[in-house]
Amino acid sequence: MGQPKIRNMEEFANISGISRPTVSKYFNNPESVRTSTRAKIEAALKRYDYQPNVFAMNQNRRTTKNIGVVVPNLADPFFSEIGRRVELACIDAGYSPILLSSHGSPEMERDNLTSLRALKPAGVLLAPFGRMSDVEAVQTFDADFPLVLFDANMSSIGQAFVGTDNAQSVDLMVEYLCRSGEAPCFFEMKSPTNPNANKRRQAYIDSMERHGHVPRIYQADGEGWNFEEIGKVEGGRLLAAKSFETKTILCSNDRLAIGMLSAAYDLGLRVGHGPECDLRIAGHDDHPFSKFTCPPLTTIAQDYEAIANRAVRELFSTLEAENQTKDRSETTFDGRLVMRESA
Incomplete structure (x- = not known):
């Protein structure tokens, strides 16, 4: 017959021949018991394949882990x-x-x-x-x-x-885009779900004004977390209507930018920084998929x-x-x- 199933720490203490307080002390801090006792407990744990219920242990503590x-x-x-x-x-x-x-x-x-x-x-x-x-x-x-x-x-x-310091990160991107081509328009959701979006909009405005450019903000209808879909539908609508006043678009986050890239592809627009390209698109966050978009997305990496x-x-x-x-x-x-x- 196999080893008996141990249901709790009390049963483990009884079957291993070690006092219940000592077993409890070990599980709270293995270094708090003597080396010989610790070896005995660990041998019993292996023999009986017992794992304590961490959450039950925590509930019995005044301060849990x-x-x-x-x-x-x-x-x-x-x-x-x-x-x-x-x-x-x-x-x-x-x-x-x-x-x-x-x-x-x-x-x-x-x-x-x-x-x-x-x-x-x-x-x-x-x-x-x-x-x-x-x-x-x-x-x-x-x-x-x-x-x-x-x-x-x-x-x-x-x-x-x-x-993340949104003022620093957005200014870094705006400075790069202004230096390397046309000054960027800013594309965001009209009703953002994250307060960082509002900080990034203000950071964009401040940075554009410091660089001597007029801020140009375009807002997308839509709510919730389907950012890629909102970026594609609303971004595609604005691209098709040629609403953007420059050929550079800075999106409030990478997920909106990924949707915008998809919309540009559907419209036959070439995205990139070469003279043969129709527009540039950049984002913010360094989304895990941003390096695998087509083309790969220029962005700001947050230090996760x-x-x-x-x-x-x-x-x-x-x-x-x-x-x-x-x-x-x-x-x-x-x-x-x-x-x-x-x-």
């Missing part, structure tokens, strides 16, 4: 990539990340925070919707749990914010790893401070220009 990570939409490759990096950083620090998607819904963001309460997280990393978020719900959660915001900021909420690691460090710094007062901090990282064939 759970870290909530909430992003607006995991279907968006930007958030899946940065969420993955945040998750790995938490695991490396010995915590159990719980990654949740709000699926493009501010109501789901509120429900995710409510669900996390039941898990008694040590802290939460939140990429909020910003102005579309339930501000009162986020503020209430912030009052009860350590909270760090990343990607999008909400003034005075959370112990820290970490993201730096943002993820700094957000995690800010949260752990808050946890270590415990009851000490910690001033709210804001950290932004510069974007990096990635020049490809589209512009």
